[in-house]
Amino acid sequence: MMPAAAPLSASERRMRRFIASYQAEDNRPLCAYLYDLAELRRHVKRVMACLPPGCEMFYAMKANANPRLLREIGAHVHGIETASIGEVRKARGIREDIPVLFGGPGKTDGELAEAIRLQVRHLHVESLHELRRVEHIAASLGRRASVLLRVNLRGALPAATLQMGGRPTQFGLDEQLIGQAAELLRGSAHVQVEGFHLHSVSNQLDAQAHLQLMEHYIAKVKEWSHAFNLPVRTVNVGGGIGVNYRDLDSPFEWEAFCEQLGKLLQEKGDPAWKLVFECGRFLVAGCGAYAAEVLDVKENHGEVFAIVRGGTHHFRLPASWQHNHPFVIVARREWPYPFPRTGAVRRAVTIAGQLCTPKDVLARQVPVEEIRIGDVVLFRHAGAYGWEISHHEFLSHPHPEMICLEEDSE
Template sequence: METSDAQRREAESRNPEQTAARDSSAQQRSDARVRACVRELKRPGEPLCAYVRDLDRLAEHVGDLVRRLPARTELFYAIKANSEQEVLRALAPVVHGFEVASLGEVEKVREVSADIPILFGGPGKTEAELEGAIRHGVRLIHVESLHELRKLDDLAGRRGAAVSVLLRINLKGPLPQATLAMGGRPTQFGIDESLLPHVMEQLPKLTHIRVEGLHFHSLSNNLDAEQHVKLVDYYCRFAQEWAQRYGYPLRYLNAGGGIGVHYAQLERQFDGALFAGGLASVLEQALPPETTLLFECGRYLTASSGYYAAEVLDVKSNHGRNYVVVRGGTHHFRLPSSWQHSHPFEVLPIDEWPHAYGRPELPPNAPYTVVGQLCTPKDVLASDVSAAENVGVRVGDVLLFRYAGAYGWAISHHDFLSHPHPEHVYLRE
């Protein structure tokens, strides 16, 4: 007897430990595959620096999440996390669409697919961007202010078009704690909840705007699956009350992204199976049957399948502190500096040493700070750490930074000091 998607989702929600074990095993296979690739990339006389992305693991991880989500739920990939063409092509058959935040990102998506659904968000959209969104057939535009609504209505009127939008609301809360707060406090994002009645009064005048629901993206990098279910429940109840009060159809509710990555403890990641299982009852109790729930996740989808490999160029001590200098740095991989954390890595020992001069090294368990080649003390990838017990580090070894597939290369200042760019390697069978 064939197992339905609903039965599979229910089984996974009852056996979160089994699901976590399967995910862990898949991640370990990916780690081993990338280690082998990095060793093959190592060439004598050329310091190694490369991004390696396991596209098979990416598609598997995201596909698992899509299958776990309940019916009436769609998952979009927020391409700001990593907009490389190879990544988009790997995800296009898996996700329901892409979420973008600029006309440039719209065009990147359209190079991959002429018709895949697109959601367009972000503050300060220009006329050219809004016109481009209409021209490229964006499904939904997330409107961030009354002024943007009026501008979009004017542009759509000139083209004789009707544009579908979601109103992005900056809620008062209470909201769960997370690394980044996008709402529940003063930010540049969304329409202040207290201004919503005024916006609704103006909508009848905007005859080229078709409001199809609400959009919320209140926080980023939430690690607690149970709290995220409660957050989505809060969104659903607010949206249903809005639809009843103002008489607008609630075709879509966009619950944003906000699912995080636990960089400090890679074995304790967001529980996707628990989250998906909890959503089913939320949709049944708090959302009308005609409403589709949208998610636009970035970091959680791509981080685990990306790796940054950097060869050790020097090992030294300065004022009692040990430093490991690698080929590359924050101009390639800015995430650790941006988030002010020590990014997790492992040492890949490279035993070959072709030089007559000595090979500086640090013994196992000696703490050290990993830095790059830039002329700034802020070029730090990890501070006062050691990779693992009983593993030292030598010049010529390679540090392999894991969970580097999101907000790494995409947000880095690539050409500062004009150092070479890293290689970009994509693994796919």
């Protein structure tokens, strides 16, 4: 049974027009990341418009650090969340005064010193040792560092694709150590605590479960603030809002989530707090696609394989998450050879790359209407954690092109 074809979005129509018009100077097969800047602007503006009062949105650069995308996003969000000093520098490259958050479980002395000199808005402190180091380094610079305490909560949390809290991980202070952190802060002349950082889950698809997590965060912060006499101006709830790769037509219900979050903040929040989101995947996944031309179609042991120009060294997300990444086949008429064109009709097909490993698979045994050598496989929602997490230099294959499309792109 072939899946029903969904109506094409304006973004996908633009990408298909580009593929139809693409012709490399040296006739090499197409392999590219396509980023639709018009779609990115539309989505980010919609996300920002739904935020309740008292909330801010920072972009988690780790999802995609393409310079063109950073400039587009930076014009609409409240700031940039970074996880290395290299990302801090890239954020400052967007504009000198853009607010920057700096987190991550392993910061060097040099990174902390440069971040303090660059006046990042908040350092997310991950341990008692790091808190002592921030005080020591800030004192040596004659500066005052603003920090949020990242806490790994105790107890059960909502299920999601990845869990950073509620279980043993390398992230944050164990909740039982907050009292010790408060004691250190009372003796710190060069550290100003502004609140807490709570990023516990990743790729949450259930808006109601995420709303319950927000309510849990609010209750916990109130408890800690009272118990340890800690000032709270910022509650960073992290990112964690996901993309439904299994069903792109059933996205996270952002509008409903924001509407209910606004009510929750009115009933149980604190007007002195700023609630900060730091989303990455949710902001950029939908604006990008990975386009890879089919080099070969063959049958092996009863299964059909389509070999594409590219693979997991360009787009590691499907292998990393062990899922079939959603794709469409873009048919192409060109056929430069004097012999017949190989393909498969109404078969389940495995899309594999060029690497010398059976793990180089982007989607396994997915039914397709037709696929032929020379067609292009367009992997949808590939704008986040694609190129950024891939092993680019393995086997020294060429890199894909990075192509940004505008609304009137041809």
